Amino acid sequence: MKFKFSLILLVFVGIFLSYGQKSKIATIAPKEIFVSELISKMTLEEKLGQLNLPTSGDITTGQANSSNVAKNIGQGKVGGLFNIKSVQKIKEVQKIAVERSRLKIPLLFGMDVIHGYETTFPIPLALSCTWDMNLIKRSAQIAAQEASADGINWTFSPMVDISRDPRWGRVSEGSGEDPYLGSQIAKAMVTGYQGDDLSKNNTILSCVKHFALYGAPEAGREYNTVDMSRIRMYNDYFPPYKAAVDAGVGTVMASFNEVDGIPATCNKWLMTDVLRKQWGFKGFVVTDYTAIMELTEHGMGDMQTGSALSLNAGTEMDMVSEGFLNTLQKSLQEGKVTIDEIDNAVRLILNAKYDLGLFHDPYKYCDENRAKTEIFTNSSRSEARKIATESLVLLKNENQLLPLKKSGTIAIIGPLADAKENMAGTWSVATKQENSISLLAGIKAIVGTSAKILYAKGSNLDYDAALEEKATMFGKTLNRDNRTNEAILAEALKIANQSDVIVAALGESAEFSGECSSRTNIEIPQAQKDLLAALLKTGKPVVLVLFNGRPLVLTDENATVPAILDVWFAGSEAGYAIADVLFGNENPSGKLTTTFPRSVGQVPIYYASKNTGRPLGNKEGKFEKFKTNYIDEINEPLFPFGYGLSYTTFEYTNFKVSASKINFNESLMVTVDVTNTGIFDGKEVVQLYTRDLVGSVTRPIKELKGFQKIALKKGEKQTVTFKISAEDLKFYNSELQFVAEPGEFEIFIGKDSNTAIKTKIELVK
Structure with a gap:
């Protein structure tokens, strides 16, 4: 028996070495045996390398071998990379890992594939407004298909943070205010990305984020302190994270904020007691970008202290900070961490690589034929267009102004009308913006020669050029018009007066919401409000096509504009989808998943509130002293959670x-x-x-x-x-x-x- 076991082990080791040297598809041992054997061969430096997740940095096609990151990969100091795109680049880098490093361990390749890859779907907040779990799951499947075809095997999605404060920019990236709906969407997204078998080459590892409570920062300000009772955590904010874990999500990303006074990254109660012991999570936890480094600013100590606290808490992979790589050896020597904790973290990361099939074939995601034939296909674009139509929410339709007729003269006016770079919305890092369809292009395609289409910009996004620059980052320009405001408006009014109906394309630009795009004023910018008022004075019927990544205060617009269609940012096929709905090819069916306030002073506002001991009761809409109400505003929102009209009844x-x-x-x-x-x-x-x-x-x-x-x-x-x-x-x-x-x-x-x-x-x- 001893001889037979030794022979089997020898064969296994031979296969493993053959895989490492020749990079061929290998038949390898069961996961537990394989990973344990691999860990036993690793030096401490190689173990810490597996816990290190740098960004791709200076890697470019054809120059991977000379990059600084590549040198670390060759030395076994990197467990994965993110923000590197294309099969060619990824294959070059993976080759360094599996052919030049000592133990030939393949890398993970991650990316923020948030709402599609090159075929881009509506922003997640808009997707949630479909209330269709099959469509949402399908969007994740297509995203996984395309990303995996281009070398990506790990996505930092879904973001399932509950948010009830529209001042926070990242409300655009979540699924709204409700824990039940958010849980259903979390499950749909995870199963869409991961499928039922991660070893298939068209599935990718999912990472639910941001654990936990990230969507409730004080004052709605990005990265700010979060403080709430545990009963609220469990009832209102935890459910979508737990739903993702129950659905089998492979990884979890820690949030930047503190929880009960301890930053999530190094919060043992959160990462070990709740996530692992209570919920049974079996995957690994990754930090957010430089989060361990930021523990010093939180007041938790220096890099070594923060790194040790994070590992002890149950965080396994360090994104960008390189605190694990550079300090854990010293902490181990000083008894601040244990080798068992390090080995456990390494094991969880290697398990994920095994489950993805990377030890069987490290190049399984590097098929250039897939990259040529499975990305931004006509069929995927068709599905994205259909899904986008279902995300649009009809907020008002006085006298059945919509759907529009494909006849007469139609004026398309507004800074968002011919802005294809903005259609994909925030966190669309893989999108080729030049392929997106603007509203103007979509309407022209739908209408054809049946109606005359006129266009004018009408105004800039905002009177303040500096604010517009902040809101049009990452190449999502609106091509600011440097003429006088009066000249821009005069041009718009000239074509408005020639038209039978006006479509006003107004609201936010793509980066007016998203990470680090918190706002204190959540109304349409004043330049556009002035444009809209001038258009209404022409006496022509006006349809407001509203672009936004958050609930906006639309009290003035709701009082004056006969029709309002909330189109969010509907993805690469936005222009076609919006035109489909405007002209009745599709009937709007989206329903709000966030409450729209009448005033920013009502924030946070959400439907699942609790009664006070002094409720206003059936006197809603009227002020009563010593009851729970405002002196200057009513309690009710402008549009409630779940609201949305249709062309039918x-x-x-x-x-x-x-x-x-x-x-x-x-x-x-x-x-x-x-x-x-x-x-x-x-x-x-x-x-x-x-x-x-x-x-x-x-x-x-x-x-x-x-x-x-x-x-x-x-x-x-x-x-x-x-x-x-x-x-x-x-x-x-x-x-x-x-x-x-x-x-x-x-x-x-x-x-x-x-x-x-x-x-x-x-x-x-």
Whole structure:
């Protein structure tokens, strides 16, 4: 038996060495055996190298061998790279790792593939407004297909941070304010990227971020302090992260902010107690960009101290700071970290590489034929266009101004009308902006020769050139017009007066939202507000096509403009998709996943709020002293969570529950008939909410617990059914136990969170 085992081991080692030297596809040992054997051969320096994730830096095609990063790779000091694009570059660099380093360990290659690769989908906030998990999952599948075809095997997505403050720029990159909807989207995105088998060459490793609470910074300011109770963490902010873990996400990125006074990167309660012990996460944790270095500014100590704290907490990979690489050896000698902690971190990273199939074939993502045939294809663009149409939200449509007719003279006016570089939105790092379709180009393509199209810019993004520069970074220029404001406006009014209808393309530029794009004023910039007012004075009907990466204050616009279509940033096919909806080729069906305030002073504002002991009650809209309200504003938002109009109308009737009481082992069915009562075929998102009327802790006035997006032809009726059990009524109590409590509950159903259609049920022991 000893002889047989030795022979098997010898064969295994021979295969491994053959793989390393010749870079051929190899048949290797099971993961646990293979990884353990590999770790046993590694020097401490090589182990710390696996924990090091630098950016690609000075690597360029044909010069990889002479770059500084490449030298470290050859010495086994790098575990992965990010922000390197193209099969050619990645193959060059991988070759250094598997043919020149001592142990031939392949690299991970990561990128912020956030909402598509070269085929770009709507920004994540817009994607969430589809309320269609199949479409959202499909967007991630296509992104994985394209990224993997171009050498990428790891994406820093999805971002699942709950945010209820539209001042924060990265609200654009998340899925809105609701933990239930956010959890469904987290699951869809992770399964879209990773599929059911990471060893397939068209799936990639997913990284859920930012763990945790990143979307709740004080004052809405990027990277700012976050402070909240644990009961709020568990009920409102943790669920989407947990949903991603339950879906099998391979990696987690730590957030920049502190949690309970300790930055997430070095927070052991967060990374070990919650993530691993409570949720059972088996993958590895990576820091955000230079986060370990930043622990010094947080007040946690120098680089060595921060690195040791982070490893001890359960963070395995260091992005850019190189604190692990350069300080952990000293910390090990001083007893501040253990070799077991280092080995565990290395093991988790090697496990991920094994699961991706990189030890079987380190070049599995380096097929140049795939890169030529699977990226930005016509079929992927067609799907992106369709998904984009479903993300648009019709906010107002007075006198059925929309859909527009493909006839007469149409004026397209505004700084966002001919701005293809902005259509993909923020965090679209792989997009080739020159391939995106502007609104003007999309309308011209849809209308053809059936109508006359006129165009003028009308205004710059903002009167302040410095502000516009901040909001048009990364090549997303709006080509600022240096004529006088009066001359720019006069040109617009001239064509407006020649038109039958005006399409005003206004709002934010792509980088007016996103990372480090926090705003204190969340209205349309004044230059554009002045343009819109002038266009309205012409007496021509005006459609506001609103570009934005966050909820905006639209109180003035809602009062004066007859039609408002929120198009967010709809991706590389934006122009076509918007035109499809404007002219009725597609019926808008998007629903808001964030509340739109009337005033920035209402922020944070969200539907799932709690009652105070002095609620305004049925006197909403009126001021009453010594009640919870404002002197200068009403409590209600401008547009509630779940809101969105259609070109058709829907009627809800025959709302029923199958039982008025259930016990903890039973469930009941909730049904409602939905009828398309208008003249267009359309889609409706039927939403179900609950309210726990009496609890051991205070409970929200409404909580989303189910939704279904249905398609109905004009005149068609469908019975929509939801199942409710005790599991759906659970929450975290003051002891952080996930429980359902007996008592009365209200069940609401309708087209948005303001629905008043309700009944009562009782959960009994």
